[in-house]
Amino acid sequence: MPLSEFQKYVLKLLAAQRSQESYIAGGAPIAASTSRYSGDFDIFHDREDFVSKAAAADAELLSKHGLSIRWIRKGTGIWSGEVEGGPQPLKLEWAHDAGFRFFPSQADDEFGFVLHPADLITNKALTIADRQEARDVYDIVSLSSIVPIAAAIIAAPAKDPGYTPESLIAAMKRNIAHPQVAFDRLRSDAPIDGGGLLRTLRQSLAVAADLAMALPDEAIGKLYFEDGEIVVPDPARLGSYETREAQYQAVLAQPEDLPFDTLAQKYGKNQ
Structure with missing residues (x-):
């Protein structure tokens, strides 16, 4: 992801505050090695109670640096705001995540901790499956160089048991009909071939659909x-693969009144 000098500066400041329970997610880490900009x-x-504490701690840190x-x-489980004092707008959002995933968050030199x-x-x-955004198509195809999309679709119902692979595929199909102009609107250093991205994604959905029909129920919700x-x-x-199932990855048994900055120091990337 092409980062501006201001974004790099803010990221460097905030990275020191990140930990295994406070990490960068969403589109920014996905786009880190692509040409798409994220604003x-x-x-x-x-933990839900970490959201307000992290937002306040990050705001205090930024204020010490003139921002x-x-x-x-400011709501239960979600805070958002725009960083002011720099050459360009930068939105930050702090939110609660369930902590139920396949891997712990991992240390990252640029972001601090990421999914x-x-x-x-x-x-x-x-x-x-839940929204219609061209950037999501770009992001999932970009990630497919690391994790196959079909493998992700088979595993994803572990995080949301309201979906089967078949219903997830159907919901995704409904939300990926984007014209080229929608991809043209994405900020990128290089032209984006929307048709190529959609063909790749639809081929992966077809592979996932065939796979879902062939797998027994107990094989769903796993990474292979x-x-x-x-x-x-x-x-x-199936017996020849190593598998991994989702589990609760959060650090357990935290004292409820332990300040957020103490938690960040205890579980931060430099520990």
Whole structure:
């Protein structure tokens, strides 16, 4: 992701405050190695009470460096605001995440802590099922170089049992009919071939649909590994793969009154 000098500066400041329970998610980590720009950063937290504490701590840190936050929303489980004092607008959003995922958040030199690509792509599949945004198509196809889309669709119902792979695929199909102009509106350093992205995604959805029909129910909701890589499993040899299931990844048994900055120090990236 092409980051402006101001975005890099803010990210560097905020990275020191991130931890395994306060991490960058959403589109920014996905776009980190692509040509698409992102104008906002989503900071997720495994505990709802961390959201307001993290937002306040980040705002205090930014204020020490001559920046302020114009608050847009302060609610239960979600705060958002725009950083002021820099050369360009930058939106920050702090939100609650369930903490139920396939991997713990991982340390990152640029962002502090981020979601694992397997969790980013399964979240993105669920997001596409819920909204119609061209950037989501771009993001999920970009991530497919690391985690196959069909593998993500088979695994995603572990995070939202309201979906089967079949119903997830159907919902995604309804939300990916974007004209080229929708991709042209995305901020990018290079032209975006919307038709190519959609063909890739639809081919992956077809693979996932065939796979879902062939897999037994107990095989759904898992990631499959071969030689250390996440793969689309062959239903005829399920027993030959290593598997991973989603679980609650948050740090447990936290004292309720422990200040957020103390938690960030205890579980931060430098520990």
